[in-house]
Amino acid sequence: MAHQVTSKDIPNNGEHLEKSKIAKLQLITGVIGGIGLIASIIYLFVGGGVEDPKTEAHESSVAHGSYAFSWLFAVFFVLTLALGGCFWTFLHNLSNSGWGTSVRRMMENLGFVFPFLIVFCIPFLFPQVQQYLWEWMTSYNAATAAHPDMDASKALMHSANAHDHLLAAKTFYLNPGFWILRFFFYFIGLGFFIFLVRKFSIAQDTDKKPGTKNLFAARKHSSWSMIIFAVTLTFLALDLVMALDYSWFSTMFGVYVFAGSALNSMAVLILTGILLQKAGYLNKVVTQEHYHIMGKLCFAFTVFWAYVSFSQYFLIWYANITEETRYFLLRNTENWNLVSLSLVFMHFALPFLVLLRSDVKKKPNFMIGLCCFILFMHAVDVYHMVIPERGPSVGLVVGHHPKLWIDGSFLGDVIALVTAISGFLFLYLRNLTSVALYPHRDPRILESANLHN
Numbered sequence: 001m002a003h004q005v006t007s008k009d010i011p012n013n014g015e016h017l018e019k020s021k022i023a024k025l026q027l028i029t030g031v032i033g034g035i036g037l038i039a040s041i042i043y044l045f046v047g048g049g050v051e052d053p054k055t056e057a058h059e060s061s062v063a064h065g066s067y068a069f070s071w072l073f074a075v076f077f078v079l080t081l082a083l084g085g086c087f088w089t090f091l092h093n094l095s096n097s098g099w100g101t102s103v104r105r106m107m108e109n110l111g112f113v114f115p116f117l118i119v120f121c122i123p124f125l126f127p128q129v130q131q132y133l134w135e136w137m138t139s140y141n142a143a144t145a146a147h148p149d150m151d152a153s154k155a156l157m158h159s160a161n162a163h164d165h166l167l168a169a170k171t172f173y174l175n176p177g178f179w180i181l182r183f184f185f186y187f188i189g190l191g192f193f194i195f196l197v198r199k200f201s202i203a204q205d206t207d208k209k210p211g212t213k214n215l216f217a218a219r220k221h222s223s224w225s226m227i228i229f230a231v232t233l234t235f236l237a238l239d240l241v242m243a244l245d246y247s248w249f250s251t252m253f254g255v256y257v258f259a260g261s262a263l264n265s266m267a268v269l270i271l272t273g274i275l276l277q278k279a280g281y282l283n284k285v286v287t288q289e290h291y292h293i294m295g296k297l298c299f300a301f302t303v304f305w306a307y308v309s310f311s312q313y314f315l316i317w318y319a320n321i322t323e324e325t326r327y328f329l330l331r332n333t334e335n336w337n338l339v340s341l342s343l344v345f346m347h348f349a350l351p352f353l354v355l356l357r358s359d360v361k362k363k364p365n366f367m368i369g370l371c372c373f374i375l376f377m378h379a380v381d382v383y384h385m386v387i388p389e390r391g392p393s394v395g396l397v398v399g400h401h402p403k404l405w406i407d408g409s410f411l412g413d414v415i416a417l418v419t420a421i422s423g424f425l426f427l428y429l430r431n432l433t434s435v436a437l438y439p440h441r442d443p444r445i446l447e448s449a450n451l452h453n
Contacts, residue, residue, distance in 0.1 A: 005449040009284045014205060014436030018359040021279060022429055029426040036419025040071060044123045056136025063412075065132035068123070069390040070412040072133055074420035075120045076240055077382045080257065081424065082117060083233050084265020085110025086194050086256075090229060092198065093222035099293055101448035102285040105438045106272050109431035110265060116427050121422060124240070125180070131160055136174050136246040139164050166247050166323075174246060182239060190232040193225035202435050204442060212443060244389040250326045252312040259308050263265035264378040267371035270294050274364045285438055285449040288362040293453060295361025298374070302355065306348040330388050339384050347377040351372065379417070387413070390422060 019026075044067065067347050088107040093098045100107075123129050130137045140152060143164060147155035152175060156168035167174060200218040207214060234254030250256075270291060276282050316324045330341055351374055360366050390409070439445065 005153060005284055005446060007446065008381060009046060010440050010449075012227070012440075015281050015437060016436055017276070017279075017281060017432045017433045022433065026426060026429045026433075027173035029422040029429065033419055033426050036415065036424060040067070040419060041123055042417065043072065044068060044129050045126055046128075064128070064234050065137065066390060066409045067412045067416065068129045068132045069387060070409065071123055071420075072240065073383055073386040073413060074416035076386065077379055078120070078420045078424040079114070079117055079236070080261040080378070080382070081265050081268055082111060082114035082237075083190075083229070083264075084227050084261040085112070085268075086114055086190060086225075086260055087111075087233075088269070089194065089197060090222040090226045093219045094226060095321055096219065098444045098447045099290070099451050099453070101442050101444045102270060102274060102282070102438050102451075103290060103294070104442075105201065105436065106269050106432075108194070108201055109435075110268060110396070110428060111194045112198050112431050113424060113427045114194060114242065115187055117424070118187040118191075120423055121187075123184070124183070134243055134246070136170075137176055137179075139167055140171070140175060166270075170246065179239060182235060186232045186236050189228050190225075191331030193221065193228050196221055196409065197225055199245040204439055205436050207441070215442065230258075233261065242387050244386065245326065247323050249324065250312055250316070252308055252315070252329070256305075256308045256312055259301055259305035260378055260381055263305055264327055264375055265296060266298050266301065267374045267378075270298070270367055271371045272432075274368055277364070285445065287449075287451060289451040289453055291367060292358065292361045293362065293451075295355060296365065298371075299352070299355035302348060302351045302374075309343070309348075326439055330392075331384065333388075336384070336388050339380065343377070343381055347374075347381060351377075356436075366384075382414070 039233040044064065085107055089104070090105060091097075092104050097104075124133070126139075141154065143155035143158070144150075144152050147158060152171045153168040156164045156171065197218050200214040217340070220237045234257075237254050241257075242248065242250065273282060273286055273290070273294075277286060313328065316328060325444040328340075331337070351370065354360060354370060360370075391425070
């Protein structure tokens with residue numbers, strides 16, 4: 001029979017991850033992330049002026065445009081993980097969850113990576129990057145420059161490009177000024193709320209008068225925070241990814257990104273807990289029962305991701321509207337259909353079948369491999385969202401058909417991904433070492449430590 005955890009088993013100051021144990025890893029990730037970020041900013045900023053990428057471009061212009069897509073893919077991947085951490089933090093507080101008290105601090109630390117990722121989004125503010133990623137900005141600026149005496153929608157209606165006429169109806173939302181305002185709102189708004197909720201949690205660790213004041217404050221502010229989270233994730237996905245083709249639209253795209261974020265951030269939390277236990281931490285408060293519940297949440301969001309993915313595809317296929325079907329037609333060209341099929345079988349079917357078993361969720365070594373696989377497939381999913389747009393947007397055309405795969409571009413994809421993941425890990429590790437690993441003075445910590453389900 002397992003030992004019943006009592007207050008005597010909980011250290012007065014909690015458990016703290018020793019910086020010396022991860023100093024080397026933090027240094028490596030910090031150096032790779034820092035150098036990669038600076039080099040990428042310089043490369044993208046210097047890259048070839050603001051010429052229209054649809055003209056006959058030279059190889060240098062294609063290379064810079066290609067890397068702009070690589071950077072978007074990599075940064076959006078880590079953004080989804082941090083956003084998922086925000087979601088689990090707010091949900092835990094709103095639901096007054098007792099079981100998750102032992103792992104709540106990991107959720108908070110993961111979510112608190114999000115506001116700092118704005119540094120990795122700096123290149124998206126460069127016109128040299130925007131011209132390749134978001135063609136609506138190029139069309140908008142060209143139309144307003146050609147007709148300075150008209151408002152943007154009327155100027156776009158005078159364009160000979162039929163797509164510009166479609167953009168004219170969307171200028172209330174798709175205009176550079178409002179886009180930049182939204183961009184900063186996402187990071188400042190949600191960043192403030194995850195900071196505030198985490199601050200209440202940390203304050204409870206050191207409060208001279210133990211009680212539930214900070215606990216109730218965190219719950220209260222999580223209600224507002226969840227609304228800000230939903231708005232941020234949805235419109236950040238629309239502004240960064242769906243707007244790559246402003247003629248395409250889907251009312252389910254925000255939910256689709258949310259499902260992947262929730263699933264894969266939980267995979268990160270499982271990995272974090274297991275690795276910390278292997279390092280000698282959390283052994284009194286985190287048990288196989290916690291991994292069982294977290295594994296069930298992974299299972300639930302695997303099914304939810306598949307449901308939303310299929311629903312989006314089925315509704316677009318059934319309606320058969322030209323502006324909508326383009327998204328999937330593009331992803332069935334040049335063997336991209338193989339990537340689409342791999343998501344069906346590897347992102348859904350395989351994890352679904354494996355996670356059906358209750359015993360595997362309680363096997364740490366097995367869950368390490370499975371969670372790494374889930375994260376890899378999420379990277380493939382984000383790659384599938386972003387990269388097929390690269391060929392047509394950069395303007396690389398073979399004959400009369402846009403080339404969807406640019407030779408040598410995969411190296412840039414890998415470099416960008418390694419840079420973004422390194423920066424993400426550096427920030428996450430810094431958060432883990434800055435405070436206690438779990439809220440040891442939370443009145444529900446013993447309930448969580450003695451969890452049975």
